[in-house]
Amino acid sequence: MEASFVVIFTFLFVGTxxxxxFTTSSNVTCIERERQSLxxxxxxxTDTYNLLSTWRGIECCEWHGVxxxxxxxxxxxxxxxxxxxxETYVYTWLEGELSPSLQNLKHLxxxxxxxxxxxxxIPQFLGSFERLEYLSLSHSGFxxxxxxxxxxxxxxxxxxxxxCFLDSTGLRISYSKYSNxxxxxxLGWVSSLTSLKHLDLSGITLGSHIDWFRPVNxxxxxxxxxxxWSDINFPSVKSVNFTSxxxxxxxxxxxxxxxxxxxxxxxxxxxxxxxxxSFHGKIxxxxxxxxxxxxxxxxxxSFESTLPDLLCNLSSLVRLDLSxxxxxxxxxxxxxxxxxxxxxxxDNNQLSGKIPKSLWQxxxxxxxxxxxxxxxxxxxxxxxxxxxxxxxxVLSRNxxxxxxxxxWIPPFKLQIFFATSCHVGPHFPTxxxxxxxxxxxxxxxxxxxxxxxxxxxxxxxxxxxxxxxxxQIGGKLPQFHGDIGNLVKNRILKMNSNKxxxxxxxxxxxxxxxxxxxxxxxxxVPQTDGTLNPSLAVVYLSxxxxxxxxxxHLCKVPSIQFLDLSHNEFSGGLPGCFSNLSDLxxxxxxxxxxxxxxxxxxxxxxxxxxxxxxxxxxEGDIPLSLQNLKTLVTMDLGNNLFTGTIPFxxxxxxxxxxxxxxxxNKFTGKIPLQLCxxxxxxxxxxxxxxxxxxxxxCFRNLSGMITPSTNYYASFFYYQENILGLLKGRELLxxxxxxxxxxxxxxxxxxxxxxxxxxxxxxxxxSLNLSGxxxxxxxxxxxxxxxQLESLDLSINKLSGRIPQSLSSLNFLSYLNLSYNNLSxxxxxxxxxxxxxxxxxxxxNNGLCGPPVSRSCNENAVSYNPVxxxxxxxxxxxxxxxxxxxPGFVVGLVGLLGSLHFIRRWRVFYFETLEDLYGWVTVSVLxxxxxxxxxxxx
Numbered sequence: 056m057e058a059s060f061v062v063i064f065t066f067l068f069v070g071t072x073x074x075x076x077f078t079t080s081s082n083v084t085c086i087e088r089e090r091q092s093l094x095x096x097x098x099x100x101t102d103t104y105n106l107l108s109t110w111r112g113i114e115c116c117e118w119h120g121v122x123x124x125x126x127x128x129x130x131x132x133x134x135x136x137x138x139x140x141x142e143t144y145v146y147t148w149l150e151g152e153l154s155p156s157l158q159n160l161k162h163l164x165x166x167x168x169x170x171x172x173x174x175x176x177i178p179q180f181l182g183s184f185e186r187l188e189y190l191s192l193s194h195s196g197f198x199x200x201x202x203x204x205x206x207x208x209x210x211x212x213x214x215x216x217x218x219c220f221l222d223s224t225g226l227r228i229s230y231s232k233y234s235n236x237x238x239x240x241x242l243g244w245v246s247s248l249t250s251l252k253h254l255d256l257s258g259i260t261l262g263s264h265i266d267w268f269r270p271v272n273x274x275x276x277x278x279x280x281x282x283x284w285s286d287i288n289f290p291s292v293k294s295v296n297f298t299s300x301x302x303x304x305x306x307x308x309x310x311x312x313x314x315x316x317x318x319x320x321x322x323x324x325x326x327x328x329x330x331x332x333s334f335h336g337k338i339x340x341x342x343x344x345x346x347x348x349x350x351x352x353x354x355x356x357s358f359e360s361t362l363p364d365l366l367c368n369l370s371s372l373v374r375l376d377l378s379x380x381x382x383x384x385x386x387x388x389x390x391x392x393x394x395x396x397x398x399x400x401x402d403n404n405q406l407s408g409k410i411p412k413s414l415w416q417x418x419x420x421x422x423x424x425x426x427x428x429x430x431x432x433x434x435x436x437x438x439x440x441x442x443x444x445x446x447x448x449v450l451s452r453n454x455x456x457x458x459x460x461x462x463w464i465p466p467f468k469l470q471i472f473f474a475t476s477c478h479v480g481p482h483f484p485t486x487x488x489x490x491x492x493x494x495x496x497x498x499x500x501x502x503x504x505x506x507x508x509x510x511x512x513x514x515x516x517x518x519x520x521x522x523x524x525x526x527q528i529g530g531k532l533p534q535f536h537g538d539i540g541n542l543v544k545n546r547i548l549k550m551n552s553n554k555x556x557x558x559x560x561x562x563x564x565x566x567x568x569x570x571x572x573x574x575x576x577x578x579x580v581p582q583t584d585g586t587l588n589p590s591l592a593v594v595y596l597s598x599x600x601x602x603x604x605x606x607x608h609l610c611k612v613p614s615i616q617f618l619d620l621s622h623n624e625f626s627g628g629l630p631g632c633f634s635n636l637s638d639l640x641x642x643x644x645x646x647x648x649x650x651x652x653x654x655x656x657x658x659x660x661x662x663x664x665x666x667x668x669x670x671x672x673x674e675g676d677i678p679l680s681l682q683n684l685k686t687l688v689t690m691d692l693g694n695n696l697f698t699g700t701i702p703f704x705x706x707x708x709x710x711x712x713x714x715x716x717x718x719x720n721k722f723t724g725k726i727p728l729q730l731c732x733x734x735x736x737x738x739x740x741x742x743x744x745x746x747x748x749x750x751x752x753c754f755r756n757l758s759g760m761i762t763p764s765t766n767y768y769a770s771f772f773y774y775q776e777n778i779l780g781l782l783k784g785r786e787l788l789x790x791x792x793x794x795x796x797x798x799x800x801x802x803x804x805x806x807x808x809x810x811x812x813x814x815x816x817x818x819x820x821x822s823l824n825l826s827g828x829x830x831x832x833x834x835x836x837x838x839x840x841x842x843q844l845e846s847l848d849l850s851i852n853k854l855s856g857r858i859p860q861s862l863s864s865l866n867f868l869s870y871l872n873l874s875y876n877n878l879s880x881x882x883x884x885x886x887x888x889x890x891x892x893x894x895x896x897x898x899x900n901n902g903l904c905g906p907p908v909s910r911s912c913n914e915n916a917v918s919y920n921p922v923x924x925x926x927x928x929x930x931x932x933x934x935x936x937x938x939x940x941x942p943g944f945v946v947g948l949v950g951l952l953g954s955l956h957f958i959r960r961w962r963v964f965y966f967e968t969l970e971d972l973y974g975w976v977t978v979s980v981l982x983x984x985x986x987x988x989x990x991x992x993x
Contacts (some may be wrong), residue, residue: 056331062295063242063284064979067171069210070737075950080138081561083114083116083123083124083128083619084114084116084126084128085113085115085116085123085128085130086128086129086130088159089115089129089130089160090113091156092114092156092157092159092160092635093110093115093118093121093130093156093160093825094110095154095156095178096153096154096156096157097110097150097158098154099154100149100150100151100152100154101149101150102149102384102814103150104137104148105726106119106135106138106147106148106149107119107120107149108633115130115586115977116128116130117162120133120134120135120703121133122134122164122165129160129161129162130162130163130603131162131163131164131165131186132164132165132166132717133160133161133163133165133166133351134165134167134500135149135166135167135168135171136167136168136169136170136171136191136875137149137169137171138170139170139171139194144873145513148170148171148173148196149170149171149172149173149911150171150172150173150174150196151173151174151175152173152174152917153168153175153178155178155180155376157178157180158180158183158184160184161182161184161186162186163186163187164184164186164187164188164210164657165187165188165189166181166184166187166189166190166191167189167190167191167626168191168192168195168273169191169192169193169195169215169217170193170194170195171194171195171196172195172196173195173197174196174197174394175197175198175199176197176198176199176202176908177192177197177199177201177202177205177237177252178202179202179204179214180208181202181204181205182203182204182205182207182208183204184203184208184211185207185208185209186210186214187208187211188192188193188210188211188213188250189212189213189531190205190208190211190213190214190215190428190621191213191214191215192215192216192218193215193218193255194217194218195218197237198236198237198238199238200237200238200239200240201216201237201238201239201244201259201798203234203241203243203244204247204248205244206244206245206246206286207247209246209247209248209249209250210250211248211250211251212250212251212252212253212254213251213252214248214251214253214254215253215255216237216253216255216256216257216259217255217256217257217281218236218237218257218258218259219257219258219283219284220808222355224522226698229634231781236260237259237915238259238260239259239260239265240265241262241265242261242265242266242267242270242271243266243269243270244270245270245271245274246269246270246271246273246274246321246733248274249274249276250276251274251276251277252277252278252337253277253278253279253593253942254271254274254277254280254281254913255279255280255281256281256282256285256393257282257283257284257285257304257499258283258284258285259285260284260285260286261282261287262286262287262289263286263287265287267282267285267287268292269291269405269794271297272295272296272297273296274297275296275297275298275299276299276453277297277299277300278299278300278301279300279301279302279303280297280300280303280304281302281303281304281365282304282305282308283304283305283306283307283308283328284306284307284308284743284790285308285654286308287305287308287310288310289305289310289312289315290315290317290782291315291850292317292941293316293317294317294320295320295321297316297321298320298321298322298323298687299323300319300321300323300324301323301324301325301326301347301964302324302325302326303318303321303326303327303328304326304328305326305328305329305332306328306329306330306331306332306352307330307332308331308332309331309333310332310333310334311332311335312334312335313334313335313336313339313434314334314336314338314342316339318339318342319339319341319343322344322345322347322784323346323347324345324347324733325347325348325349325350325371326348326349326350326351327342327345327348327350327352328350328351328352329352329353329356330352330353330354330355330356331354331355331356332356333356333357334353334356334357334358335356335357335358335359336358336371337358337360337363337687338358338360338365338366340365341968342365342366342369343363343365343366343368343369344368345369346369346370346371347371348369348371348372349371349372349373349374349395350372350373350374350549351366351369351372351374351375352374352376353376353377353378353380353400354376354377354378354379354380354400355378355379355380356379356380356464357380357381357384358377358380358381359380359381359382359383360382360383361382361383361384361385361400362377362384362385362387362390362401362406364384364387364389364676366390367387367389367390367392367393368850369393370392370393370394370395371395372393372395372396373395373396373397373398373717374396374397374398375393375396375398375400376398376400377400377401377404378401378402378403378404378424379402379403379404380403380404381404381405382401382404382405382406383404383405383406383407384406384407384408385406385407385408385409385411385739386401386406386408386410386411386414386750387415388411388412388413390411390413390414390417390759391411391412391413391416391417391549392413393417394417394418394419395419396417396419396420397419397421397422397444398420398421398422399414399417399420399422399423399424400422400424401421401424402424402425402426402427402449402637403426403427403428403429404428405428405429406425406428406429407428407429407430407431407434408431409430409431410425410431410432410434412431415438415439415440415441415442416441416442417441417442417459418441419444420442420444420445421444421445421446421447422445422446422447423442423445423447423449424449425449426446426449426450426451426452426453426455426473426475427451427452427453428452429453430453430454430455430742431453431454431455431456432455432456432457433454433455433456433458434455434457434458435452435458435459436459436460436463436465436486437545439465439466439467440466441466442466442467443466443467444467445467445469446467446468446470446471446492447469447470447471448469448472448473449471449472449473450473450474451473451475451476451477451497452475452476452735453475453476453477454473454477454499455477455478456477456478457474457477457478457479457484459484459486460576460705461482461485461867462485463486463918464486465486465488465489465490468489468490468491468492468883469490469492469493470493470495470772471493471494471495471496471498472487472490472493472495472496472498473495473496473498474501474534475499475500475501475522476500476501477498477501478497478501478502479501479502479503480501480502480503480504480505480526481502481503481504481505482503482505483503483505483506483507483508483511483528484498487514488508488510488511488513488514489515490514490940491517492517493518494513494517494518494519494520495518495519495520495521496520496521496522496523497520497521497522498522498526498584499522499523499524499525499526500525500526500541501526502526502528503523503526503528504526504527504528505528505529505647506528506531507523507528507531507532507533509529510755511533512533512534515533518546519545519546519547520546520547521546521547521548521549521550522549522668523546523549523550523553524549524550524551524552524553524570525551525552525553526552526553527553527554528550528553528554529553529554529555529556530555530556531555531556531557531560532550532555532557532559532560532571532576534560534561535548535561535562535563535564535565535566543588544675544971545565545566546563546565546566546567547566547567547568547569548563548566548568548569548570548571549568549570550570550571550574551570551571551572551573551574551595552572552573552574553573553574554574554575555571555576555881556574556575556576556577557577557578557583558576558577558578558579558581559571559576559578559580559604560581561581562580562581562582562583562587564583564586564587564588565588566588566591567588567590567591567592567593568592568593569591569594569595569596570591570593570595570687571596571599572595572596572597572599573597573598573599574598574599574602575599576596576599576600576601577599577600577602578601578602578603579601579602579603579606580596580601580603580606582606583608583609583811585610586947587608587609587612588612589612589614589760590614591612591614591615592614592615592616592617592638593615593616593617594609594615594617594618594619594620595617595619596619596620596623597619597620597621597622597623597643597900598621598622598623599622599623600623600624601620601624601625602623602624602625602626603625603626603627604625604626604627604628604630605620605625605627605629605630605644605649606620607632609636610632610633610635610636612636613635613636613637613638614638615636615638616638616639616640616641616662617640617641618636618639618641618642618643619641619643620644620647621643621644621645621646621647621667622645622646622647623646623647623785624647624648625647625648625649626647626648626649626650627649627650627651628649628652629644629649629651629652629653629657629668629673630654631654631656631657632656633654633656633657633660634654634656634657634658634659634660635660635755636660637659637660637662638662639660639662639663640662640663640664640665641663641664641665642660642663642665642666642667642668643665643670643944644667644671645667645668645669645670645691646669646670646671647670647671648671648672649668649671649672649673649744650671650672650673651673652672652673652674652675652678653668653673653675653676653677653678653720655678655679656680657678657680657681657684657926658678658680658681658682658683658684659680659683660684661683661684661685661686662686663684663686663687664686664687664688664689664711664774665687665688665689666684666687666689666690666692667689667691668691668692668695669691669692669693669694669695669716670693670695671694671695672695672696673692673696673697674695674697674698675698675699676698676699676702677695677699677702679702679704680700681922682704682705682707682708682709683708684709685708685709685710685711686711687709687711687712688711688712688713689712689713689714690705690709690712690714690715690716691714691715691716691719692716692717692720693716693717693719693720693740694718694719695719695720696720696721697717697720697721697722698720698721698722698723699722699723699724700722700723700724700725700727701717701722701724701726701727701730701741701746703727703728703729704728704729705727705729705730706727706728706729706730706731706733707731707732709733710732710733710734710735711735712735712736712737713734713735713737713738713759713764714736714738715730715733715736715738715739715740716738716739716740717740717741717744718740718741718742718743718800719742719743720743720744722741722744722745722746722747723745723746723747723750724742724746724748725749726741726746726748726750726751726801726806727748728751728752728753729756730751730755731751731753731757732756733757733759734756734757734758734759735758735759735764736757736759736760736818737757737759737760737763737764737796737797737798738796738797738798739757739798739799740798740800741800741801741804742801742802742803742804742824743802743803743804744804745804745805746801746804746805746806747804747805747806747807748806748807748808749807749808749809749811750801750806750808750810750811750814750825750897751811752811752813752991753813754799754811754813754814754817755811755814755816755817756811756955757817759797759819760797760799760817760819760820761816761817761818761819762819763797763819777787789837796821796822797817797820797821797822797843798820798821798822798823798824799814799817799820799822799823800822800823800824801824801825801828802824802825802827802828802848803826803851804827804828805827805829806825806828806829806830807827807828807830807831808827808830808831808832809830809831809832809833810825810830810832810834810835810849810854811835812835812837815835815837815838815840815841816840817841818840818841818842818843819843820841820843820844821843821844821845821846821867822844822845822846822847823841823846823847823848824846824847824848825849825852826848826849826850826851826852826872827850827851827852828851828852829852829853830849830852830853830854831852831853831854831855832854832855833855833856833857834849834853834854834856834857834858834859834862834873834878836858836861837859837861838859838861838865839859839860839861839862839863839864840861840864841865842864842865842866842867843867844865844867844868845867845868845869846868846869846870846871847865847868847870847871847872848870848871848872848874849873849876850872850874850875850876851874851875851876851911852875852876853876853877854873854876854877854878855876855877855878855879856878856879856880857878857879857880857881858873858878858880858882858883858903859883860883862883862888863883863884863885863886863887863888864886864891865886865887865888866886866887867887868887868888868891869887869891870891871888871891871896872895872896873896873897874895874896874897874898874899874900875898875899875900876899876900877900877902878897878900878902878903879900879902879903880902880903880904880912881903881904881905881912882897882903882904882905882906882907882908884905886904892907893907894907894908970984
């Protein structure tokens with residue numbers, strides 16, 4: 056709507072406004088004073104891109120962007136809108152401050168300074184142009200408070216302060232590279248602009264303290280109102296004065312209410328955008344009465360009803376966007392009545408059932424998005440017979456089957472086709488060979504079991520976003536010819552998780568994102584001739600069979616941010632030249648055959664947040680220079696040959712660490728106390744080393760194991776973190792798609808002492824493994840405080856005493872191993888622990904009793920060691936034997952108790968086991984004495 060208004064306004068301005076016509080022809084002589092003012096204006100600016108290169112000579116009316124009155128030669132138009140593109144981030148703008156000389160252009164009626172990067176505040180002298188009818192400062196770089204003097208522009212019809220831009224995903228992008236921000240401290244002055252027809256304040260924060268409604272409501276001439284992303288509130292009124300409005304944009308204000316009643320007065324609306332406001336309830340019935348409405352956007356809200364039938368009454372609709380809500384039920388068949396419809400977006404809802412036949416009768420459809428619903432059914436090529444204008448078709452994430460005949464020639468030429476997780480296979484769709492305009496193709500996880508046909512290379516040059524991942528496509532990769540880079544820049548290629556085989560013949564030279572991981576590719580990564588895209592950011596070649604050394608030619612592309620070459624057969628050393636990749640955020644070289652040391656030069660990678668070098672043959676000390684990696688979140692050096700002590704500086708310098716894995720190396724010495732300074736740490740593996748000393752009591756300060764973070768990597772769109780954790784006796788891979796494991800693993804070392812009571816403070820732990828050490832003493836009685844524990848392994852230590860009853864309160868515990876200790880007493884029962892009935896859990900603890908072990912804790916039970924009678928023995932010998940047992944036992948017991956009085960360790964052990972021993976000893980003696988009496992009486 057904004058663009059169309061500008062065109063109309065410019066046409067009226069050029070042709071008829073004030074009975075004068077502006078011109079750029081040589082028939083008009085430039086007024087010298089105004090020419091000098093323009094040159095002074097130019098001199099104050101920085102024109103890096105020579106946008107004002109034509110500003111020379113006498114006739115200023117012929118200069119670029121300058122328009123003069125055809126009668127008297129006064130400058131009446133100054134259009135300096137730059138060619139900057141917000142979508143491609145290509146900046147060709149003017150910079151600097153506006154010279155006051157500009158105010159000498161007294162007859163100025165049209166001023167456009169948009170899409171530039173001026174500095175400072177909006178000059179107050181702009182309010183002195185009393186003839187000004189058109190003023191656009193959209194994305195102009197100004198900051199500070201908008202001057203109230205603009206209220207003096209009584210003839211102004213068009214006013215644009217737009218200060219935000221929405222990309223294709225709906226995200227807000229700040230325009231100025233300096234993140235400048237305009238501020239409205241009051242909006243009362245707007246009410247003076249009685250001729251205003253177009254007002255755009257989008258992206259300028261007004262806030263709830265600014266009364267926007269009262270001054271705007273006084274402008275009855277208003278046709279277009281844009282207050283998107285302005286943080287406004289809706290007034291609780293029932294009527295408005297600006298009833299002539301035909302375009303209203305109040306999107307992205309997160310108002311969280313029902314649609315207001317006062318909108319019902321705007322019966323002449325042609326364009327309505329309310330997306331991104333958390334509107335709930337139902338769509339009001341009065342919207343079905345807006346007969347002129349051609350575009351309505353209610354996306355990114357919280358509507359939960361079925362799709363309202365009332366929208367099917369809007370016969371003028373050209374664009375309907377109901378995406379990203381919670382609409383349920385079937386798609387109304389009456390949508391087929393909207394014969395003018397060109398754009399239909401119903402994606403990201405809860406729609407179900409089949410797509411109505413009437414939808415395929417909308418012959419004007421250009422863009423159709425039904426993705427991320429629960430739609431079912433089979434689509435045949437006959438469904439698309441009438442859709443000759445279709446260029447955008449998105450069906451992803453539905454249970455749809457695309458059953459197109461092999462010889463089908465579509466009536467359309469698509470630019471975008473997405474069918475991720477639909478059933479497209481088993482053959483590669485042959486109809487795609489006719490889609491020579493295709494720019495984006497995503498048929499990931501679509502059940503294709505085929506090879507890529509030869510004709511595919513004919514349409515490949517135009518495709519800049521290709522996703523064939525998670526299929527079973529085999530054979531050779533298509534050829535990524537070097538000259539393709541001249542046609543398509545910054546390509547995304549996702550061909551991972553297939554069965555491509557053979558060598559990578561050429562390294563794609565024009566890609567921004569390359570993912571060939573999880574295939575059957577072999578050989579060396581091909582060298583390049585220096586033609587790699589200087590914007591290459593993502594390289595994923597993991598889970599193949601690449602051999603040779605790490606490709607050092609990648610060191611020549613400093614734009615690389617994510618590099619994953621893991622799970623291959625690379626050998627040799629780590630390239631020191633990776634330090635040239637100044638933007639590198641991820642290095643994953645795990646599971647290769649890499650040898651040597653970690654280059655100290657890697658300490659210069661100031662943006663590195665994830666480092667995976669596990670399961671190689673790296674040796675030596677961890678270089679001191681890595682202490683400079685302040686942004687490091689993940690350090691995984693496990694399963695290597697590193698030696699020395701665990702560096703203390705890890706705790707002092709790498710304060711952002713969340714995941715630290717040093718397991719299965721040759722580290723010695725004690726656990727440095729400095730590790731306790733890692734407040735964010737939630738995953739620590741030091742197992743299978745030669746670590747001595749005790750578990751630090753200060754581990755209680757590891758707050759990341761108290762409240763683990765689960766969303767740290769949400770912002771890394773191009774990277775999925777992999778964390779290998781030990782849980783339930785098995786190594787499991789954790790990714791950003793599920794909750795990260797809070798885990799502490801110190802197993803298989805030489806750690807001594809007791810389990811610190813302070814360790815029970817780590818209430819967020821899901822896995823605790825202290826097995827295979829020299830720990831002694833008792834299991835802390837407060838072990839039940841670790842409510843999140845799923846896995847607990849304390850096996851192969853020297854722990855003694857009872858198993859705490861609080862262990863039975865761990866409702867999530869599904870793996871337990873207490874074997875091979877010196878534990879005694881009754882095994883706790885109740886709740887979750889009763890389901891853990893594997894005898895091996897308690898093996899090697901001879902003092903334990905009760906289920907699931909066979910030994911009973913009942914004092915009245917028969918002894919497990921009954922005395923056996925031997926036939927033929929003399930009864931008198933038996934009499935003296937049994938008569939002497941009592942006094943002998945008493946004498947031995949007194950001797951033992953005397954020793955216990957002086958030896959504390961024996962005393963503790965004795966009284967813990969006495970209770971169990973007393974029962975069966977007493978029963979045994981009494982039974983034998985009873986048997987003796989029977990023999991004597993005979």
